[in-house]
Amino acid sequence: MRRVYMDHAAATPVRREVIEAMLPYFDEHFGNPSTIYDMGSKIKQVIEEQRVKVAKLIGAKAEEIIFTSSGAEANNLAIKGSALAKQKKGNHIIISAIEHHSVLNSARFLERMDFEVTFLSVDEYGLVDPERLASAMRPETIIVSIMHANNEIGTIEPITELSAICREREVSFHTDAVATVGNIPVDVNGLGVDLLSLSGVSLGAPKGIGALYFRDNLRLMPLIHGGIQERGRRGGTENVPAIVGLGRAAEIAVKELPDKTNHIGELRDLLVAGIHERIEQVKYTGHPDKRLPGHASFCIQAIEGEALLFMLNQEGIYANTGSACASKALKTSPVLVAIGIPPDLAQGSIVFTLNSSNTREEVEYVLEKLPFAVERLRSFSPIWGKKTAA
Amino acid sequence: MYSEKVIEHFSNPKNAGVIENADGIGEVGNPVCGDMMAFYIKVKNDKLADVKFKTFGCVAAIAVSSIVSEMAKGKTLKEAKSITKKAAAEALDGLPREKMHCSNLGAKALAEAIKDYEEKKYGKPKSATPQKKRKKPKRHITCSHCDAQNPITANFCMSCGKELNA
Structure with a gap:
């Protein structure tokens, strides 16, 4: 059966070149980078080369990169590591209401440890208002974290404006850029951020590797105490093959980014236009323009997302949903709640995230199968035809 | 995650649709909670001559509606009322734990439809067990x-x- 994968926010295939770059580091060059003989010190050198490549992808200096096990760990380290290092200065944290769980739950964890957290609301497109951030700032504010782009609705936040507010007040600004790095140009200086998280998952690197950028003079409390790996900021023997994979993927991303952005942007526009043409009562969620190029998210009236994904799965199409039924906790996606989507419409959430490997034919295949699946589910929905869409 | 039986009933639901001039209609859940089921029944000689449903919900909710409608069809009202959520889930070779409430909805929607029919006919529900006075x-x-x-x-x-x- 045909396989059309459009859930690249969840995982991307590891590129052949990346796998080949990684392979020698499993057996041939297996030494521990912390050892002093050449079998180890050479590996140490290799890790530093990867640091340069990852730094280059985001316009940073090599020494400002810490390798982590994932984007989630990078987010944890940024929020908890900063808060713990600065608790003498203050105890107030600001995050947006639509952050990834790894940011949200890090903040909630700190809340239980006598930190105070302000959750900034967003507008109907998911945008954080810089004025609202300015008025939420307090003398005790020590860190602000607003994601670069949201993975569920694709909206890109005005990071440059938001970070400027923090810089004026000498408050650290972190952005979770897992959804953007590798999809659009990301430059830490242009964005004006002090900390930035990225993940291998969205870059064509293997799972289990991520990185945190932190501006060089910043204090950060390690979460994993151990040896002096990562200059004492993260203990534990380095995951050398994965780090090499991330370095190679970063190198490819730098080279291919302009073409990729154009390609997935075109396909996305085709998909969005096609869906609006073929399916009635569909809401395009997120910002219409300020959004990730390969990101198309919708709420379809009168049907439920899990059931829709399942029908698409049977046609070999892979996408995602924020429907309550698809989550183990049976809760509507907090992101869809935050942008004011009513719970019944939120049930019909579907998200397509594209990559350079997707083709025009694949988009056409989705446009052929999706309306049929929607129509079928609506044919036995008791609420279809009874009310009009938002 | 789902059993083959669930997938079979989801992919080809039995008895999906509406009965015009149904003898009884049962609606449970609401779209805001995420699931909503409506059961329609036609009664002949105290038996369920026809059962149809409409469901807004996930894979499990649709499969449950289908199996409950299939189990109920042809049964006497008394028999149909004794279809439990457990029986529905078992007939589907089980449901993931977080989806068990869907099977409850299916059994409830059918019971509501029968109650609706009995209310129309007798003016009050003829329940199997007398309701306790509150x-x-x-x-x-x-x-x-x-x-x-x-x-x-x-x-x-x-x-x-x-x-x-x-």
């Missing part, structure tokens, strides 16, 4: 000293001033 919530407390009625919130009797024991 006790009126206690609103007053009687003083053990002077028998005066006091509000449930009072600590002392308004008539004789003695302490009240709830």
Whole structure:
């Protein structure tokens, strides 16, 4: 059966070149980078080369990169590591209401440890208002974290404006850029951020590797105490093959980014236009323009997302949903709640995230199968035809 | 995650649709909660001659609706009323734990449709087990000293001033 994968926010295939770059580091060059003989010190050198490549992808200096096990760990380290290092200065944290769980739950964890957290609301497109951030700032504010782009609705936040507010007040600004790095140009200086998280998952690197950028003079409390790996900021023997994979993927991303952005942007526009043409009562969620190029998210009236994904799965199409039924906790996606989507419409959430490997034919295949699946589910929905869409 | 039986019933649901001029209609859940089921029944000689459903919900909700409608069809009203959520889930070779509430909805929607039919016909539900009379919530407390009625919130009797024991 045909396989059309459009859930690249969840995982991307590891590129052949990346796998080949990684392979020698499993057996041939297996030494521990912390050892002093050449079998180890050479590996140490290799890790530093990867640091340069990852730094280059985001316009940073090599020494400002810490390798982590994932984007989630990078987010944890940024929020908890900063808060713990600065608790003498203050105890107030600001995050947006639509952050990834790894940011949200890090903040909630700190809340239980006598930190105070302000959750900034967003507008109907998911945008954080810089004025609202300015008025939420307090003398005790020590860190602000607003994601670069949201993975569920694709909206890109005005990071440059938001970070400027923090810089004026000498408050650290972190952005979770897992959804953007590798999809659009990301430059830490242009964005004006002090900390930035990225993940291998969205870059064509293997799972289990991520990185945190932190501006060089910043204090950060390690979460994993151990040896002096990562200059004492993260203990534990380095995951050398994965780090090499991330370095190679970063190198490819730098080279291919302009073409990729154009390609997935075109396909996305085709998909969005096609869906609006073929399916009635569909809401395009997120910002219409300020959004990730390969990101198309919708709420379809009168049907439920899990059931829709399942029908698409049977046609070999892979996408995602924020429907309550698809989550183990049976809760509507907090992101869809935050942008004011009513719970019944939120049930019909579907998200397509594209990559350079997707083709025009694949988009056409989705446009052929999706309306049929929607129509079928609506044919036995008791609420279809009874009310009009938002 | 789902059994083959669930997938089969989801992919080809039996009895999906509406019965025009149904003898009984049962609706449970609401779109805001995420699931909604409507069951339609046609009754002949105290038997379910036809059962149809419409469901807004996930894979499990649709599969449950389908299996419940299939189990109920041809049964007497009494038999149909005894279809439990457990029986529905078992007939589907099980459901993931977080989806068990879907099977409850299916059994409930069918029971509601039968109740609707019986109400129309007899004016009141002919339930298998007589419904317990609901006790009126206690609103007053009687003083053990002077028998005066006091509000449930009072600590002392308004008539004789003695302490009240709830």
